[in-house]
Amino acid sequence: MEKDLYSVGEDYVEARVIESQSNLLLSLTLWKQGYTRNSAGKAFNAVKALLSALVVVNEEKLLSLAKDDKEREWIKKKSHVVPTHGMLGLAQMLKRIGIDVLDLVRASLDLHDYQYNGFEPDFSKYRKKVEVLTDIITVVNETKKLIRTYFSKYEIEEISKKVEELIKELTA
Template sequence: MEKDLYKVGEDYVEARIIESLSDLLLSLTLWKEGYTRNSAGKAFSAVKALMSAFIVTNEDKLINLAKDDQERKWIKKKAHVVPTHDMYGLAQLLRKIGIDIVNLVNYALDLHDYQYNGFEPGFSKYSKTEQVLEDLITVVKGTKKVIELYFAKYEIKEVSEKIDELLKELEEGE
């Protein structure tokens, strides 16, 4: 008999939201210290953790959208891990149930490309640091807003306030 090693539920969702907020804070801190590619990676990770929370809290609705048994099984067993190559498709599924984070996911994927490729033409859409910062701020604000809207009960006030302070500093420095 097969047994799950962990239960994906309320505690898991809370952990993913805390992870998302922590990654947003780390992203801004790394940016201020000049680690722009690591910063982009943390912003990407924040969106990925947020998606994981959405998938777990909406699993039944997503399973109902599945086209076949194989996809239903994948959603039940693996979707909450949010493989990078499936992020856009999962965002499209979430949009079908009324959670539209497709643009946020696109920005996060662009930042992910920058994290690994820097300004390399053909591999990253960015050619200037200012462009990266603009999208980074968009992802941080967007992720934070979505958390406040859907997962407010898990939000950590001190972390959110620190994120707001760092955002203000970065925006004033532009």
């Protein structure tokens, strides 16, 4: 489901939450079909979309944490895009306002590395598929929990049920 977005606001947040949920479903579906690296990428994208929604709804609090005008300007104009190189810093800022997504972001960044590098030594933290699946399941469960906690009004139950079914199937 896509929406035309003309400004960053409520519609943007809703679209990012739906994107996050959809990517969770895609991640598990791709894993089931044997596309482990693409699956890892979708799990990463789900976290990125969720961070975007969290950043937008907490922009004023994040602005109050900015160390200078340059950082405030970045938060206002760029943070909602959640560039990969800024994910950890945004997660640290969110933690300072009471939203702890640090472990989730770290796991998703590991999955991002795996997406591009596979099991290549010195580039991936993973050695076996089961290790990747463990992190994907963790990322899916944590992302779902955060969506339910902060954005329950946008949660699509049909997608949530399909995600739950796939988790049960993949972990059985």
